Amino acid sequence: MPGMDNSKKFNGLLSELEDCTEIEQKEIVEEMKRVIDEMSNDEFRSVFTKEIFNKIDKMIEEKKISLENAICLSKHLGYCKVKKILFILSFEGSSLCKRFEKMMNNKNDKKEGKNEKLLVDLSESYLLMNPLPSPELISISVPCILKAASDKEENEEAKKKVEIALVTLGSIDKWECVGQELYLHEIREIIQYHQEHHNLSRFAYHSAWKFSILRLYRNRELEEVVVNELHFGREAARELDELAKCVDWKGREERWGEDEAKEAYMIWKWVNVIFDYFSMCELLNKEFIVLLSSIVRVFRAARDNYEIISLRCILALKEAENRAVKVDDLLKGGAVNAVLEKMQLQTLNKFETYEFLLFLIEIPIRLKEKKDRTADKAKRKATKKEFLEKMEELGYEDTITSFYGIFRFINMSYYPQISLDVSDYFVNV
Template identity: 50%
Template sequence: MLKMRIFVDNTVGEKILETDNRNKFTKLFCELEHFSTDEQRQKIEEMNELMEEMGKEEFKSVFTKEWFNEMDKIIEEKILSWENAILLLKHVGYYNAVKCIYDHAFSESFLSDRFQKMIIEEEEKKEEKNESLLVDLCECFSLLYFYFISDELISICVHCLLKIASKKEENEEVQKKVEIALLALSGICGDDPIEQELYLNEIKEIIKYQQKHRNLTHLAYQSAWSFLFPQLFYDDSLEDTIMSELHFGREAARELEELTKCVNWKKKEKEMSKEEAKEELALMRWLETLGFIFFNCQLRNEEITKLIGCIVQVFRAAKDNHKEISDKCIYSLRNSTENRFVKVEDLLKGGAVDAVLEEFHQQTLNKDLEYECFQFFTNVSNRLKEEEKDEKEEAKRKATKMEIFEKLEEEGFEDIVISIHDIFNNRNRQIFTLLIMIVLHLILKA
């Protein structure tokens, strides 16, 4: 008899009902040994639907190291057929990735060791290699594993997954397979750079084909970029490929615009359809990617204002009902001020200054967001100092400086500080006001 603990949320005042998703899922899991292979498959489909409805914390409370160890045990004892185990684990991995759950539970489990061993053994077979099984193993492993993996496993998984991701048929079944393969690729991370020969031509072809034919889902396309970006840490030469050859700035702006139109922002997150929730997730991942890009890459000047404007557009659409999205927009805008290739003029034209001021007015602004807003204007001051001061640019710089200062003065930073909802005590409030006055002074004197 399978013995699995029933997971409960111990939050004060919260009472978990018997019909809770976690308890339903755990009950179904415990009962799997009593069903035939076909019946198990039906139960797993029910479990997959429950996974989709779980929030992040709910999901993490179910899929613990102990759960993955239990999965390893029932696979070893042949209680669950291997085909059904893959069906269940691939869905766990998919939702683990799309919900952005960065957890070590699988990585530290016996099941992770089993997968690594099986991937290598299957790859080393000289004859009768099961390519379909190898794909399943690589997808499950890459979707769930959250540690650096060995060069040997990277080589096997990247090669295997890129073959699936490169399929160009536009029917729904192939699209889903491509999406999962790209999502799995986006989670692959190693201690050392991946050799360009292993991936670069293929991922460039996937991105370029998408730009011409629009054959990928939004999530799949974002995942293709996410696989490429981490290699910038190891190989600066990729920056020109990403920015100039593949036109990241243009593509990111277009994707943000399209995704903003796909979501009904009047609905709360829990009220959205499955498709809307998926598009919102892709939007969230793009914003996280932009934070990385602003810190690490040059953006072409003609693309910056457009991209800033698209982030502002998302911020305004999301700020009433989708706080996590709007917060990420503010983080991205602050990150943009860290990039010396982003001019203050770009921030003004794109509406970033107005958006950050709007956020600063919020009654429920938390300390983290207050810091981001303050840092935004501190960085603006630094940008003004660093920008060219030759005779041709001086007049423009002064005009930009005065426009920024007037916006701050019109909005009334003193009023903004007073309106903050009791987050700072009196002493901290005085310090915060002093810091704002310093920023205003720096902007005026820049």
Template identity: 50%
Template sequence: MNKLIGKKKITMENAFYLLKRIGFYKALKNIWNHNFEKSFLNKRFEQMISIEEKKGKEEKNEKLLIDLCECYLSLNNRFSSEILSICVPCLLKVGLKKDETDETQKEVEMTLLALSEIGYWEMKRGLYLNEIEAIIRYHHEHHNLSRLAYQSAWQFLIFRIYKDYSLEDVIVNELHFGREAARELKELRESVDWKRKEERGKEAKEVIVIWRWINAIDNYLTWCALWSEELVGFLGSIVQVFREVKDNHREVIYKCIYSLKNAAESRVIKVEELLKNEAVDVVLEEIHQPKLYDKMTYECLLFFLHISERLKEKEYFESDDKVRKTSKRVIFEKIEEEGYEDIISSFLETFDSLNIKLYPYLSLKISDYFVNV
């Protein structure tokens, strides 16, 4: 592509069209491209972005700059801080467009999707916060964004917490992440015919957006410690997604289990909420499956390891001792009824290999996976 552009065998307009489509599906399929940053095409884009940004207002080609920024962000996995400081404000300006024509909405969706690909990269609050807040708040009132565009706006913001924990209050209490994630998951889940083995077109896209919402929830649970009652809402939504997709969509099922494991580890979610929202039940259901593949087994075991650890640590328990003892009793009775002890015992010989193949976090002591009354 770089050679074609250099030799003028393809117009920039056609090159942008092709590259944006590649970036679009890279984002939807969650593909990482570690080599693009070293490519001549990437260097060409960085140079063109810098040159265009330095032009005066009269000379600057805004459309060209937007196209360059979208391609740069959507195709990359590593970014120049200097180029980010140009691309982020440029694309957020597009994201703020309120025109609801199909053409503008597609442009806004691609722009927000490209921004969501930045991941954990650090940037100054002044580059993004007012604009991304305005995009999300306007959608709350007018529902102007596509589901993918709205999720992408949230994903861009959630990733910023990694370097700025002070965003927690904005995300949870002002923009109501827990409420919005639960509502979107519910509406998306109800819009898909899960009994059909293969989704096409709009349905397939909505399944991907479900996966992306659960991934955003994972990121919040991994990094944040701010509690809000609204956050409990997405627990039940994840459980419902699991129940809908358990006959197919193994990657979505895995994402549900992975997210519930993060919830079991996080101090944000109380153990009694995991019980009340049936998180313990669905992980027990999954661990009984005869064809568990390694990473699913690993996450199920970690879920119970975290539950057991939290119920044993009286001084860190989030409720009074009476609630702790009640939770222990309920979980003990559930796992006893489901034959959990035999299942864990059957996995004992695989703990070492799972730790080597995945991550070394599984305890080799079988008693660590049990809750004793």
């Protein structure tokens, strides 16, 4: 179908399915998957409406498409939706969604000869397409998907199945629906095996970590595994550094989110996971400063042309500052230097200014009020002195004073707790 846009191509191919044999259907479905891969985000949203999912369900009912082909197509749709970070609610509430839910509940019955592959395929299709899945079906799905993700075969088809399984797990945001007994041993083995054999793609490895980090909330046993056994700080820093070497930081970001293979896109995804790690993890080790340093390097590289990454980096650093890290670690990791450098540029927008000011303001407030984790009084006093010297060297006082005129605007618009007294932002040793 030369000359047609992808949405018309997809609808045309869907219509062709009605008069085909099952073997011909498989060939057309593979062509439909290729068309989906080439869709822009706007095309994707325009095609995959509630009406299209109801139509596919009706085709299953009328035996115009086999259930196997319908599930295969739906799973690929969900996989692409997650990679493109598209939030689409049209699947939820469709008759196809209800069909999948009913089948998954039936397949959960303890009957001999249960089709485990069908349950995996249904689970992946349902969870990838549905941003608001049923908690009961999440708990049914996770064990069988983890089993699929644990496959250690080396052929490309097996690796692709493992990637889809891990991407599915990484798409589950609801931490409370997945009991630790359902995943801890398996996800630990998957990550450890990759660390030894490098069998996963970057996206699959990131998804395994995302699933783990989103389970950290109030989970001290998993926190110990993540920090001291699986070494998240070391691994995330290495991923950031390797990806950063592949990005043309001087080029402008283009078609953000359209090409999921872009290294810059993967950096953004990793920084999001690191943000969640900082927000939920209280256990620290020596790898923490290494991770901070990697974020700072990415922040510096991205600050001119990749605003979406640089801003996310500063939010991650702020989260570390608020939740876990000592001021001394922020100094050693280079976070303070990097923020001051950015503050002195002429390209800041209002939101960036607000975020950077909050980052800088929090440090002296913590040191003044003895909120820092450094318990030793002499050590804390030495840190204060080092901080003052660093601030003087990098022009901290001039930077804060230069933004004094917009404090009132930020107070009214964003953050009413910001003081209008500039002296509050300097530390008295």
